[in-house]
Amino acid sequence: MLQLERAKANPILVPDESNWWESKAVFNCSVLNDGKTIHMLYRAIGEYExxxxxxxxxxxxDGLSFTRRKEVAITPEVDYEMYGIEDPRIMTIEEETYVTYVVLSNYVKNNPSISTALAKTDDFSHYKRLGIITIPGSEDKDVVLFPKFNGESEFQRYMMLHRPSNWVGPQYNTERPSIWIAEGDSVTNFEKHLPLVKPEQSWEALKIGVGVSPIKTKKGWLVIYHGVSTDHVYSAGAFLLDIKEPHKILGRTKRPLLTPEEDYEIKGDVNNVVFPTGACVLDSKLFVYYGGADKVCCVATVDLQDLLDYLLSPECSI
Structure with a gap:
């Protein structure tokens, strides 16, 4: 059984009491490696009320030691953001950098409805809002877009993975919140949706959700995801999709790659949470970034080829 190896430096980002907006929690970080710098966006909490x-x-x-900018990168500015901006995911599509993020219809304590919005940036200082990209009422989060490369033709359209929590029941062909794949004619318009990956194992029995934008490899699209057990333990897994037919699953972990064990994963604002939201490849290693117990940012690594071989082995067969 393959496992991710936690960095000895964990947690790599902790709350900064000297900076009010990130003084209580920093977690669920996403990264982009542009070949020179590893850029990180992370969720921050400055008050609990x-x-x-x-x-x-x-x-x-180096992917381990991060220098923070004191100013907020993205703060609530438009109507649909006013109750918070959560869980950013960074991705590159046609050489442009995009960020998906969760937005709420009301304060967390008021049990708000959930949507996902999209923004675009070219410097990680300025962000152009492109609006909400999920369907109203679907309670949709854990949204990532596939890279779409110039000059390649894997897809005739743009594609997205997402987790609409309300799409459950016979009419949706799934009994628990699942990962869906969607097609559209732009990064903001997706009209064809199909269930792709459903909860199967005990460690993911309650629900699952995508962690990072699909990573293109020689073996297929690598996707890191999270699963939640019925006793609300969050763990990390992976699956591999066919390059030209991303609706086809080539392999999937039956056991988690990482599950809460360390104090910073077991005890926090939400206990027993390993929540992957970012990944990049450095020197043949896959760095997987995750939130620990909704309190801190962490990273764990694995040899990329070892993970791909594992996903294509009988142990991960579909």
Whole structure:
């Protein structure tokens, strides 16, 4: 059984009491390696009364030691963001950098409805809002877009993975919140949706959700995801999709790659949480970034080829 190896430096980002907007919690970080710098966006909490999230920025040369920017990267500005901006995911599509993030219809304590919005940036300082991209009423989060490369023709359209929590029941062909795949004619318009991956194992029996934008490899699209057990333990797994037919699953972990064991994963604002939201490849290793117990940012690694071989082995057969 393959496992991710936690960095000895964990947690790599902790709350900064000297900076009010990130003084209580920093977690669920996403990264982009542009070949020179590893850019990170992370969710930050500065107070617990209303629990309004903001997004911070940090950068690194080695994927382990990050330098934070003091100013907020993305703060609630437009109507649909006013109750918080959560769980950013960074991705590159046609050489443009995009960020998906969760937005709420009301304060967390008021049980708000959930949507996912999209923004675009070219410097991680300025962000152009492109609006909400999920269907009203679907309670949709854990949204990532596939890279779409110039000059390639894997897809005739744009594609997205997402987790609409309300799409459950016979009419949706799934009994628990699952990962769906969607097609559209732009990064903001997706009209064809199909269930792709459903909860199967005990460690993911309650629900599952995508962690990072699909990573293109020689063996297929690598996707890191999270699963939640019935006793609300969050763990990390992976699956591999066919390059030209991303609706086809080539392999999937039956056991988690990472599950809460360390204190910073077991005890926090939400206990027993390993929540992957970012990944990049450095020197043939896959760095998987995750939130620990909704409190801190962490990273774990695995040899990329070892993971791909594992996903294509009988142990991960579909």
């Amino acid at each position: 209303d629990y309004v999230s903001r997004i911070g920025y940090a950068s690194s040369n």
